[in-house]
Amino acid sequence: xxxxxxxxxxxxxxxxxxxxxxxxxxxxxxxxxxxxxxxxxxxxxxxxxxxxxxxxxxxxxxxxxxxxxxxxxxxxxxxxxxxxxxxxxxxxxxxxxxxxxxxxxxxxxxxxxxxxxxxxxxxxxxxxxxxxxxxxxxxxxxxxxxxxxxxxxx
Numbered sequence: 001x002x003x004x005x006x007x008x009x010x011x012x013x014x015x016x017x018x019x020x021x022x023x024x025x026x027x028x029x030x031x032x033x034x035x036x037x038x039x040x041x042x043x044x045x046x047x048x049x050x051x052x053x054x055x056x057x058x059x060x061x062x063x064x065x066x067x068x069x070x071x072x073x074x075x076x077x078x079x080x081x082x083x084x085x086x087x088x089x090x091x092x093x094x095x096x097x098x099x100x101x102x103x104x105x106x107x108x109x110x111x112x113x114x115x116x117x118x119x120x121x122x123x124x125x126x127x128x129x130x131x132x133x134x135x136x137x138x139x140x141x142x143x144x145x146x147x148x149x150x151x152x153x154x
């Protein structure tokens with residue numbers, strides 16, 4: 001945990017949205033658990049975290065846009081896992097998801113954190129979902145807290 005993220009704190013009135021893909025459930029569930037744990041550890045009430053499940057990573061930006069438009073959430077955390085296969089589908093999904101999430105953040109002026117893993121192999125995903133490379137869900141939760149603080153300062 002870096003010094004800036006460690007200093008980030010939850011705001012009691014804030015709600016958080018976690019949009020999680022149902023594809024690759026073992027990996028994504030570990031990311032969701034990590035994100036929820038960090039938010040709660042930093043003072044977010046369990047009932048202030050809305051978890052929305054979507055079929056896959058491709059659907060995440062559309063749901064993020066709908067949630068952002070509603071204006072109820074201080075931050076939106078996107079969690080999923082796209083593993084390279086034998087076709088170009090991987091690039092379409094991973095790149096489209098990332099670009100869509102950035103568009104939501106810029107258009108709706110809300111922090112949108114990209115925790116969608118785009119990996120070569122399942123082992124790479126496991127390493128980033130609680131394995132030797134940490135938990136990307138935890139990382140995006142810390143970044144969300146930091147971005148909310150920054151948003152309020154600007």
